[in-house]
Amino acid sequence: MKAVLLARVSTQEQEEGHSPEAQLERLKDYAKRRDLEVIKSFRIIESSTRGERKEFKEMIEYIKSQKETIALVADAVDRVQRSFKESVLLDELRRQEKVSLHFLREGIVLDKDANSRDIMMWDFAVMGAKTYVLAISDNVKRSIEFKIKNGEWIGPAPVGYLNADTETGKKDVIKDPVRASLIRKTFELHSTGNYSLNQLAKIMREKGLTNSTPLEKPASRTFIDYILKNPFYYGEMRIKGQLYKHKYEPIITKWLFDKCEKVRQSWHKKPFKHGSKSFTFKGLIKCAYCGCTISSDRKKDKYTYLFCTQHRGKCGALRVREEVVSEQIKDVLKTLIMPEKNLLEFKEHLRTTNESEYEFHKEAVKEIMAKVGTIKLRRKEAYFDKLDKRITIDEYDNYDKEFQLDQDKLEVDLTMHTKADKEFYIAISYLADIGTRAHELYESSKQEQKSKLLNFMFSNLKLEGKKLVFNLKRPFDVMAELSKTSNWLPVVYELRDWFRNNRKLSFDF
Numbered sequence: 001m002k003a004v005l006l007a008r009v010s011t012q013e014q015e016e017g018h019s020p021e022a023q024l025e026r027l028k029d030y031a032k033r034r035d036l037e038v039i040k041s042f043r044i045i046e047s048s049t050r051g052e053r054k055e056f057k058e059m060i061e062y063i064k065s066q067k068e069t070i071a072l073v074a075d076a077v078d079r080v081q082r083s084f085k086e087s088v089l090l091d092e093l094r095r096q097e098k099v100s101l102h103f104l105r106e107g108i109v110l111d112k113d114a115n116s117r118d119i120m121m122w123d124f125a126v127m128g129a130k131t132y133v134l135a136i137s138d139n140v141k142r143s144i145e146f147k148i149k150n151g152e153w154i155g156p157a158p159v160g161y162l163n164a165d166t167e168t169g170k171k172d173v174i175k176d177p178v179r180a181s182l183i184r185k186t187f188e189l190h191s192t193g194n195y196s197l198n199q200l201a202k203i204m205r206e207k208g209l210t211n212s213t214p215l216e217k218p219a220s221r222t223f224i225d226y227i228l229k230n231p232f233y234y235g236e237m238r239i240k241g242q243l244y245k246h247k248y249e250p251i252i253t254k255w256l257f258d259k260c261e262k263v264r265q266s267w268h269k270k271p272f273k274h275g276s277k278s279f280t281f282k283g284l285i286k287c288a289y290c291g292c293t294i295s296s297d298r299k300k301d302k303y304t305y306l307f308c309t310q311h312r313g314k315c316g317a318l319r320v321r322e323e324v325v326s327e328q329i330k331d332v333l334k335t336l337i338m339p340e341k342n343l344l345e346f347k348e349h350l351r352t353t354n355e356s357e358y359e360f361h362k363e364a365v366k367e368i369m370a371k372v373g374t375i376k377l378r379r380k381e382a383y384f385d386k387l388d389k390r391i392t393i394d395e396y397d398n399y400d401k402e403f404q405l406d407q408d409k410l411e412v413d414l415t416m417h418t419k420a421d422k423e424f425y426i427a428i429s430y431l432a433d434i435g436t437r438a439h440e441l442y443e444s445s446k447q448e449q450k451s452k453l454l455n456f457m458f459s460n461l462k463l464e465g466k467k468l469v470f471n472l473k474r475p476f477d478v479m480a481e482l483s484k485t486s487n488w489l490p491v492v493y494e495l496r497d498w499f500r501n502n503r504k505l506s507f508d509f
Contacts, residue, residue: 001100003036003071004063008044008056008079020045023075030104036071060089069097069111076105077125084126091119148239150401151247158232159183159212159223160251173248180251182209186227187252191259197221228260245408247401280450281306281325281461288464290315296322306463320466328468329454333439336479372410379403438476 007023100111160183210216279296287308308317386396
């Protein structure tokens with residue numbers, strides 16, 4: 001019978017220590033003893049659990065292309081597979097007499113006449129290989145969780161830091177003596193609000209800021225944006241969307257990071273100059289035909305017209321008086337007026353719900369405070385254990401770090417509960433007033449305030465001929481429905497759930 005030999009290792013690193021050559025030597029000796037004619041040897045370097053296993057598939061296709069049964073000879077089951085996904089394929093080829101499987105370590109030979117005991121032994125070997133992989137995965141996860149809990153970074157150091165080895169051989173993250181000051185300068189310049197990301201990237205390129213890859217590419221706009229959003233620089237590491245305190249020396253303060261965050265969100269950014277004329281709808285409306293921005297222009301210092309810029313060519317859009325569009329806005333805002341009775345019931349419901357939830361928050365805070373007290377007591381006991389030499393200084397440091405991380409997490413939870421939903425009920429009540437008085441606010445406001453109000457309440461504004469097409473933003477679309485129904489309680493719950501997920505809403509208009 002003709003035979004194909006398989007020697008597999010997972011990575012280049014394993015290749016050096018696992019010796020595929022030694023595998024092949026054993027397989028050749030086996031083939032010789034069993035009088036098998038070796039027609040091809042496959043030396044595969046790939047994982048058996050990740051990726052598409054291209055080399056493995058190439059070997060299978062080669063075996064299927066042969067006109068007779070081929071003996072697939074491997075050092076062990078785990079050299080062929082570490083999961084059951086290949087079992088279906090291999091078993092089907094075995095039944096079709098395309099392949100017979102030979103596993104040296106387990107002493108298993110599976111051909112078309114294999115009995116149930118041999119197949120069961122194969123399944124057990126696959127299960128053992130899979131269990132080994134899962135155990136390694138669990139160990140890796142535990143190791144990563146331990147590192148995160150101790151404030152250790154688990155990947156390549158961010159730009160501004162370097163991965164380094166300590167005297168004891170442990171991995172560490174230290175400040176980059178060249179880039180750290182440039183990172184700080186990036187934040188300082190951005191905090192002024194005087195520079196766009198493109199301008200900032202140009203300045204930092206001129207100062208010599210590059211990434212930390214071997215190519216050391218100069219700073220780009222995307223690169224600067226990544227830096228400004230990375231909390232690692234003030235002392236926290238973001239892992240799968242969660243923030244954890246790290247133990248490394250910060251490059252900037254949390255205050256500077258927050259200030260840059262406000263600038264990035266245009267809270268304190270200096271306005272761009274758009275000319276001396278001010279228009280209510282400037283930059284808010286798109287053309288429904290071509291998607292270009294609808295611009296505004298005033299004629300004879302009396303009439304304001306809206307028109308498509310037609311940067312993409314003529315599209316058939318009309319030139320429309322601003323008053324025509326403004327009247328449509330007013331008509332929409334009038335629909336948000338909630339009957340006084342419903343508005344009072346709405347606020348009363350918010351108030352009573354607040355009272356009913358007070359006991360829950362009270363108990364939650366009490367429980368958190370008890371846990372914080374327990375941790376403080378344990379830290380104190382560990383300190384005395386160190387003084388009495390019942391534990392080593394290293395053990396004490398590890399305990400203390402663990403206690404500190406647990407305490408920090410509880411104090412964050414305490415802050416969230418202390419703030420609680422009180423601000424929510426105040427804010428959503430205020431939001432109801434805004435929606436109800438929106439028409440009045442729009443009529444009495446100056447152009448700048450009108451623009452802010454429209455931007456706050458509307459989205460996807462488009463001009464289709466003389467007709468304004470739009471969507472009301474949450475929660476105003478819900479409030480529009482609230483004004484049409486007497487059964488408003490389900491809508492209130494929807495408003496509440498929406499606002500709880502949008503606590504950072506700004507009423508700046």
